[in-house]
Amino acid sequence: MNKLITLFFCLSICFSVVSQENESPYETDFWKDGAWITTGLGLNALGVSMIQNKPGLTEAEVLALDKDDIWGVDRWTAGNYSEQDDELSYIPFYASFALPIAFLPSEAERKNFGQISVLYLETMATVGAMFTITAGAVHKSRPxxxxxxxxMKxxxxxxxxxxFFGGHVAATSAAAFFTAKVFQDFNPNSRAIPYVWTGAVAIPAFVGYLRTKSGKHFLTDNLIGFGVGAATGILVPEIHKKGNENLNLYPTARFNINGTGINTRGLALSYTF
Structure with missing residues (x-):
């Protein structure tokens, strides 16, 4: 799988360099975007490792949990559980990954497929890094x-x-908002823009609803996931727009000097004057 991702990434980068048309609103750079995606994928691997090595609770810790300790806005979801809603949530979740193909139909977009693919990889690598590292570092029991x-097991x-936080919602939101953002940038006068943005909101909202009903996440977990995904899906294309070369967004992680852990992780947003 990693080899296929790397091959697709290299082909997309190369194709975007040689096929950028004048009508594309974006600019990409082989080295900068390559470093971005490589860093994002590396942080994803780190986050997955942290999740796999994360300890569970003891029976005493589970029995000590009290719903009254949960924020009021989330308390009503404590105890939710539904295998059916959990399985159903994967349908719009996986379907959202194909949105950039389904809703980017114009000739200009097809000519710049490689470039759009690079931006999409950056978007998903960034939101994936934020989710996996956070999920691996933050200990919060599901509803x-x-x-x-x-x-008990x-x-x-x-x-x-x-x-914390909702990974399904974050990924779906990133894919949906990325699609809406790119669609608008390529088709600024399209009458379909309001409907595309409405869909971008509705799809991850539905996933969040199902994840809450299934007992996988609290309401606030999904709201934060929605916000993280939406921000990433919008900002990644935006910083690549022509004229925005001084704006930069990238995933980060800073380690302790002695290498015992991570101090901070997330997105870095910078602007060079």
């Missing part, structure tokens, strides 16, 4: 952990301790 009818599982 289903508060469901006393579930087996499932409530204690380390996968049940990464509620």
């Amino acid at each position: 289903l952990v508060y469901n006393e009818d579930l087996p 499932e409530r204690r599982d380390n996968d049940a301790q990464r509620s």
Whole structure:
């Protein structure tokens, strides 16, 4: 899989360099964008490793959990559990990854497919890095952990301790808002723009609804995931727009001097005067 991603990335970068048309609103650079995607994929690998090594709860810790300790806005979701809604949430989640192909139909967009692919890879690598590292570093039980009818083994599982933040919603939101942003930039006079943006909001909102019902995330987890994904999906194309060369956004992670852990992680936004 990693080899296929690397090959696709290289082909997309090369194709974008040789096929950028004058009508494209974006500019890409082989070295800068290559470094961005490589860093993003590296941080994704780090985040996945952190998630895999994340400890679960002991039985005593599970029994000590109290719904009254949860924020009021989230308390009503504590104990939610639905396998059906969990499985259903994967349909719009996976479908959202194809949105840039389905809703970028103009000739100008087809001619710049390689360039758009690079921006899309950057978007998904960035939001993926933010999610995996955060999910690996932050210990927060999912709503289903508060469901006393579930087996203790499932409530204690380390996968049940990464509620913050909503990764499905973040990824879906990033893909949907990226699609809407690129569609508008290539088709600024299209009458379809309001409908495309409406869809960009509705799809991740529906995923968030299902993830909340399934007991995978609290409401605030999904709201934050929605915001992170939307911001990434909009900002990545925006900083590549012609005339915005001084604006930069990239995933970051800073380690302790002794190498024992991570101090900070997230997105860095910079503007060079």
